[in-house]
Amino acid sequence: MKSTQSIQQTVDFLHVAEVTLTYLTKVKPSDRLTVKCSGDAHKIFFDSWNQNTIEQKETFKMLLLNRANKVLGITTISEGGLSGTVTDVRLIYQYAIKGNACGIIIAHNHPSGNSNPSESDQKITQKIKEAGNLLDIQLLDHIILTPEKEIFRSLADEGQI
Numbered sequence: 001m002k003s004t005q006s007i008q009q010t011v012d013f014l015h016v017a018e019v020t021l022t023y024l025t026k027v028k029p030s031d032r033l034t035v036k037c038s039g040d041a042h043k044i045f046f047d048s049w050n051q052n053t054i055e056q057k058e059t060f061k062m063l064l065l066n067r068a069n070k071v072l073g074i075t076t077i078s079e080g081g082l083s084g085t086v087t088d089v090r091l092i093y094q095y096a097i098k099g100n101a102c103g104i105i106i107a108h109n110h111p112s113g114n115s116n117p118s119e120s121d122q123k124i125t126q127k128i129k130e131a132g133n134l135l136d137i138q139l140l141d142h143i144i145l146t147p148e149k150e151i152f153r154s155l156a157d158e159g160q161i
Contacts, residue, residue, distance in 0.1 A: 023100055025072070032070040035063065035105065035140075038154035042143050045107045046152075048074055055147045058085040060108040062092060064101035065140065072099050082111055087124050089131050096137050104132065107143035115144050115153040117160070125155055 035041050045061060053059070058080045064072040075095050078085045085108065096104050106128060108121075117125075121144065129139040141156035155161050 023098060029070065032066075032072070035065060035069045035071060038141055038143060038152075038157050041105045041107070041141055042145065042152045042154070044071065044074065045143055046145055046149055049109065049145065053079075054109050054145070055111045055113075057081055058083070058108055058111060060085050060087050060106065062095060062107070063105040064096060064099040065103040065105065066100070067102045069103065069140075072101055077106075084120070087128075089124075089128055092128060093131060093135055093137065096132075097135070101137055103138040103140045105141045105143065106139065107145060109145040109147075111147065113146045113148060113151070115146050115151055117142075117144060117153065117155060122155075122160065125161065129161060 033040075033044060035044070041063060044063060048061070049059070060077040060079075061074060062077055063074050066072055077092055077095075078087055080086060087108075092104070092106070095101075106125075121142070125139070125142045128142075132139045139161060141154055141161060144153040144155075146152060
């Protein structure tokens with residue numbers, strides 16, 4: 001009877017997915033952009049934004065940074081509708097951990113052109129910050145972009161982070 005259990009456990013183990021983490025980069029450390037201020041982050045985000053949809057739908061993105069604030073990468077977290085997008089905090093930190101980030105900067109656009117943060121913007125920022133504190137990954141800023149390149153808002157600059 002024990003040998004049958006042992007065989008069954010071996011068979012069950014074969015039905016478990018193996019999880020692996022891989023980190024590959026094609027950018028040499030000396031070639032990485034450095035974020036020194038909110039304007040630097042805004043420029044990187046704005047230049048990466050799909051200008052064909054910036055007035056059409058909200059998109060939520062994230063920059064991954066090392067200890068020296070060098071950009072390790074940029075990723076899109078979610079895309080939504082005209083007035084919102086769903087932001088999953090777990091997904092944010094999956095990317096941050098896999099990318100070896102020490103800090104992150106998040107951003108989303110307001111298709112309306114209004115750069116003021118909504119109450120839900122402030123709540124998700126706080127939730128992301130608290131999760132990062134537990135993981136020792138610092139939320140450095142939350143940028144709100146508008147379709148006009150010159151108009152953006154930095155929650156860190158306003159003391160809201």
